[in-house]
Amino acid sequence: MSKKVAIVGVGMANSGTSTVPSWELFAGAALEAIKEAEIDLLQIQALHLGNAYSSFTEMQTNMAPLVLSTIGIDNNIPSIRYEAACASGSIAFRQGYLNILSGMYDVVLVGGTERLRAISGSMVQQAMATSMDIAERNVGLTFAAYWSYVAKAYARKHHLSDSRLQEFLAKISIKNHYHGAFNKKAHFQKEITLEDVMNSTMVAPPIKIMDCCPFSDGAAALVLCSEEIAKGHRNPVWIVGSGQASGRFPIADRTDLSTNPAIIKAADEAYKQAGVGAKDIDVAELHDCVNIHEVICLENSGLFREGEGIYSAEERRTYFDGDVPVSLSGGLKSRGHPVGATGAYQLCEITQQLRGDFKGKRAKEPEIGMTVNVGGTGAVVTVTILRRGG
């Protein structure tokens, strides 16, 4: 691949509870990104939008042209919404990237948006459950139960007692809240203690409520452009690797729940394209929908060896000043999880880390960053590697 694609503008709404619908949330983020990119609206040639649940939560489909209309883009450009559960935002980003890589377009607007908090939590849970196998849902499998199966499989494989497992996992939630406390766009901007996590309500043993991320409203947007257009930009960040993979959809078909081959495959693909390895990653945003999944992402992306990711926060290695800084936004646990937008938030945050203008805890002069965004019960995975411009 000889063509290069750059991120020249990013924009993020505050993650949390929104008073406006998801298309208005996205319009705000998009205008921020467009302004930063210093482009005219008429230069945008396509919109790729991630959104998972507006069909259920806002009774609104056909979101992409609605978003164009809300932004005020009225020149008949193509637009499309992508639904890939929690990975919708990064899938939309990847399609925009491929548009430019193919030579079809030079300037594309991408991102994701979601509004989950205008309806009851049980309704949101029902909507999110549709991202799992309907046959397995009917026989009692829930997201919380799934993550419990994953945590138990991991503990058995690596000989961890329940109490040790729970404490090490709690340290990951504490680390992410520590970072999120410095991020003014985060859903929960406060630190938590070990007691907060350990004494929180048990949902599905060993998973407690404070092991899990919240449902959030939010939107994030990025302007992507070709090398020719990016040449005139003062601070481009380059997309140097983009991997995507699918995992087995029925959970009962998986042989080892403590690992996700789809993350391994997507990461391998991204590393090969970028010409780098896990040791070259200076900062990462990972998919900690439940803290055990940060462990799986750490290990399957190669940042930690199998069986060692569980100790990452306990040893402070994944803190902003550690050797593998992870989720300095606060991650899904603290920044929040506006499902269809989460992958786009991660990409905006890593872009800002690489540019050195992330408003929160920063890694020390990072050159290469990575995002791992995972949809549903691990069935959709994207891994993206970005490099600081120069």
Add this chain to the structure above:
Amino acid sequence: MVEFDKLQLPECFSCNKCGYRSGALKAVCPGCGSEGMVMQGGIEKGEVVDFVPVAYPPENLKHLGEYVSVLVKLDNGCQIFGIVLENPDLVKIGTAVAVSSFNHQTKELFFKTI
């Protein structure tokens, strides 16, 4: 090829060429690519591979109250999920279970310890 409208419960499918097994219907065997996946209905016993007590049932299962989600390996090697409504203390890894009932309307599949 399995006929979709003639499924027996618990659903279990195996490849008659390579022996691949799944609780989910597939048009082509992921193991060897053959179209020889056949249904093996009527396998109603197995053992618990893992289990999770669910304290907060989802909306569609609220009428059950608290239950135990079980991953069961049937006697033919096929793995499927199900629900146990007994005391969670009775369910362990390796516990022998058998299908107790199936709700055709809601598709809920229940196991009991044996």
